Amino acid sequence: MRVLTAQGLTKVYGSRGRVVTRALDNFSLEVEQGEFVGIMGPSGSGKTTLLNLLATIDRPTSGTVAVEGRVTSQMTEQELALFRRKRLGFVFQDFNLLDSLTIRENMALPLVLDRQPPALIRKRVEALAQRLGIEKILDRFPDEVSGGEQQRAAAGRAVIHEPAVVLADEPTGNLDSRSSQAFMEILRDLNTSLKVTIVMVTHDPFAASYCSRVVFIRDGALYNEIHRGDGRQAFFQQILDVLALLGGGSSGS
């Protein structure tokens, strides 16, 4: 089943006589249910713009985004907020946990906003925390736990309400290599066991090697697309090869 369809996305910044930047140029992408898609590209290639359009926090100049068949550009601001809350999950580079809430409460947030009964919330949070390996820190506040644990909690918050798709923006960008690896294992587990659909923007080839497919963007347009074959190691090498061809440095966002 197709979960996400982006068609002919174009985003132009800075009109009104100023320099015009075409951040995305007629870009299309389709994501199937249960896929784990990576998006890579050099700085300024349009990765973040694409993610913002998919996340509905920015509107395209032309083209459409549809999630589960619903076209987001036709929704009102209010409908979009509701849609984001119910059908999308987010993982950010800087975790974006609320400092005033405990880890448990941060994870529970989407369900609370959805007015789910407390007993169900509790059950779901605890089950998910077990899977994420953060059950012991549930009642601590974000600034009392490590970055890796914060990001795992953020992943928990992103999937707890069973969204159609989870959008991750450089989720390993603020983590050390060990935490990065642990976090990617978690994402893969969520993807394979819970069939969570994930679209992840990253500049980290190691993180990208956990994906089932990686899409490369350059100058706002599709450059290449590779699918994972047998092993992660081989896929990692493949990604590095494309990046080498892509040039322009793969770091930054």
Place this chain on the structure above:
Amino acid sequence: MDLKRVAWSNVWRNLGRYAAYLGSAAFAVMVYFLFNAVVLHPDFQGGYRGARTAAQAMQAGAVVVAAFTFFFLLFAHAAFIRFRRREFGLLRLMGFTRSQLVRLLLWEGLITVLAALAIGSGLGLLFARLFFMAISVLLQLPEPIPAYTGPGVWLRTIAVFGAIFTVVSLQSIREVMKHSIAGLLRARRRTKEPPTYARWKAATGTILLGLGYAWAALGDQEHMLLAAVPVTLMVSTGTYLLVHEGSIALLTRLRRNQRRFYRPVPFLNLSQLLFKLKDNARTLTSVTLLVAVILTAMGTTYSVFAMAREDARVSYVHSLELSRIGEKAPELEDDARRLSSLLQEQGLEVQHHWHLLTAWADARFAGMGTPSLLVPYSLYRDMRQAAGEAALPVQAPTDAVLVAATGPLEDVDGEPYTVTLGDQHLAGRIRVDAGRRLFTQISWALVLADEVFAALLAGAPEDMRIALAAWTTSPDIGRPALEAQIRVQELLAAGSGNDVFLSRAEIYDRQVSEWAVVLFMAVFASLVFFAACCSLLYFRLYTEIDDDRRYYRRLADLGVERSLLRQVSRRQLMTVFFVPFIIGSVHFTFAMRALSTIAGQTVLHHAWLVALGYLALYGAYFLAIQGFYWRSLRLNS
């Protein structure tokens, strides 16, 4: 770019943060300037009725405003400096020497003081005419007093506020210099620890507040004034402890209640309130105490004003009273008749008119001896009837009624009495009608049967004689009554040197106009407090606006609807604004309860009127700030 320019751009850049602070400082300068304009006004050295009272009230107000401004600026400036510590650390890191930093701070201080002084005294100059016009109206002067802003006013304002700002600047420099560069840089990195509840603090707070309240509510009249200081200290300390510990206890409890807590608005609200609790508690306490102080000061002044007004009405039994002692006493009757017609000519309707020629007699009863005014029973009965009350009945012709201003005198009731006037004596039983006066000037009147009275009076020596005349007119008080009475008095003045003339309209007018000026001053002084209170709240919000913006943005990104965010932010603001107001009002109610005890009558209805007025003002400020705050979050861009 020299230090002056850096200082200038610092002040300019921080203007948003400084605005409320600078505004309330400038307002204080203006009020101080205006008060001193009255104090130093040559016309207020005497000359007008009530001029001296006005000048004294303004002098007292000026001292209070200056003292308060000093402490407020000390507190507010310390908060700014704390907020900017990191910035100073960076400057030191980049090679600013200590002396350069000191000079920078001095320049900033100078710019601030000059701005506050310029704005404040400029506004003072602008409003001086209006201010004097208002005072002239309140004092009911025939023509407005010309505005005065002589050099003394400027000199005092500049000297006092210059000194205040100097001390405040020096204090801030000391604060910055105390820390090492690393210490300054570390300043704002500290994260907020979750607050912990201390049972003993909560208990101490409760006990202090409870004792303070109990003392204020139950103390007796005699010792209430002594209680003011300890009660204030107990309530202030108790408030801080209880606001802090109480909110931790309450919020934590609510947070544990999953069924209530796990709903969108409480979920976000409670967690955020708990998160900010430590920082909020200090502001909440300050605002609470300021609200209590403002309300109490205004409530007291207004109650005293209202009581003075009421007192003038109650203690003057008749609209007009005239008395004459000695040999010329019998002539008063003719003058009184003339006065009646004069009053009518002046447009006053005479509703009752009494006349009495009598004498002082020596009365003895229940072991007491007192000179008492003799009154015939018929006059007593008529006067009581005119007041809509029944006269005390007597049985035997020798029975007397003692009309006493003070009371109760139960142990005198039914006792035997004797009266001596010249060489005549009379004895009988006495009845007591306590807590009343027949004439304003008379505290003790002995009412006798008409024929007994006539017989006694016939033998009265000339020097014991007194004639009294009284009128009840309509209108009774207010400008027309007063003016008519003054004219009558002037017409009558010729020829009767030792007459005593008492006018209710006059006393009422004097009380009202003098207290009105005091009230007017108090309103201005309390507005300085109010401005400070508002700027504390403003500063609290402004300091956290970046954090708040991030918080609400994150929620918006996660798909929380704008309407819900607005609801959450409004609830947060309402808590910070109105919890202190409510607690402050409770403090205030107990203070007014204590004032009622001192005054011997309840003043709560006056007090709540004042509180309602302030609530309206405060509510308007809340609405303005709420809109401003929501726009500052910039969630729409």
